[in-house]
Amino acid sequence: MLEVDDLHAYYGKSHILQGISFHVGEGEIVSLLGRNGAGRSTAIRTIMGHIPAVGSIRFKRQRIDKLKTHEIARRGLGYVPEDRAIFPTLTVRENLLLGIKPGGAPGRWTQDDVLDLFPMLRARIDAPGGVLSGGEQQLLAICRTLMGDPDLIMVDEPTEGLAPMVTDRVRALLEEIASRGVAILLIEQKLTIALAISHRLYVMGQGRIVFEGTAAALRQNEGVRKEWLEI
Numbered sequence: 001m002l003e004v005d006d007l008h009a010y011y012g013k014s015h016i017l018q019g020i021s022f023h024v025g026e027g028e029i030v031s032l033l034g035r036n037g038a039g040r041s042t043a044i045r046t047i048m049g050h051i052p053a054v055g056s057i058r059f060k061r062q063r064i065d066k067l068k069t070h071e072i073a074r075r076g077l078g079y080v081p082e083d084r085a086i087f088p089t090l091t092v093r094e095n096l097l098l099g100i101k102p103g104g105a106p107g108r109w110t111q112d113d114v115l116d117l118f119p120m121l122r123a124r125i126d127a128p129g130g131v132l133s134g135g136e137q138q139l140l141a142i143c144r145t146l147m148g149d150p151d152l153i154m155v156d157e158p159t160e161g162l163a164p165m166v167t168d169r170v171r172a173l174l175e176e177i178a179s180r181g182v183a184i185l186l187i188e189q190k191l192t193i194a195l196a197i198s199h200r201l202y203v204m205g206q207g208r209i210v211f212e213g214t215a216a217a218l219r220q221n222e223g224v225r226k227e228w229l230e231i
Helices: 040-045 071-073 092-098 112-117 117-123 134-146 164-179 193-198 214-219 223-227
Strands: 001-011 012-024 029-033 054-059 078-079 152-156 183-188 202-207 206-212
Touching: 001 040, 012 029, 012 040, 012 183, 012 206, 029 040, 029 054, 029 164, 029 193, 040 183, 071 078, 078 134, 092 134, 112 117, 117 134, 117 193, 134 152, 134 164, 134 183, 152 164, 164 183, 164 193, 193 214, 202 214, 202 223, 206 214, 206 223
Parallel strands: 029 183, 029 202, 078 152, 152 183
Antiparallel strands: 001 012, 001 054, 202 206
16 A cells, blocks of 8 residues: 655755665554654655655555645545644644545544544543643544545554553554554554554664564564664
8 A cells, every 4th residue: 555665865964764665555554663763753754745755655556755745645645743733722623624635525434433432532522622631632633634534544653651541542543443444654662552553563773674574573583672672
């Protein structure tokens, strides 16, 4: 579904992505792991068109690396950034409605679907997004993206700074998303979550892919974990 081949990206003269290649198949949960500064967030921002891409990015077999961000989104690629990017002065309901594609046919997710999953959002449906807790804002950001009915969703650090109970809710939501046939590209610092829910994992280090494999293979590869993941 998503194919990235020999992708390079730059911040000014800094060469951040140095020829990375990876893929995400239909219905897969694939995690992109690595320490801060490895280039993970740059990778998905480049895929989403926020940073100029050098290399090939294909989504559903079509090149998207020269498209604008809104054109990429309309093709079915969703993105939940690390800062959540909710609109703090708009209500929960209004934030959710903003996720719907203009003129789009009904998709896999409705407002009632996401509110049934998270009654705490339903209870605060008319509250401004800015008064929600960090965990509620994260759930709202993911649910807003689902309202656009993506075929693949890229989620950047969804559990960062969240309490264990909320982390469990985010994990359950990701698994529910995948169960409905939506592929996921996940950036996650909590290795236990990535290992538990991912079909495959990539590890990045210094702008390159240094490991590709299953959760079982990564558990067994102590060298990769110590060099590129553990502090």
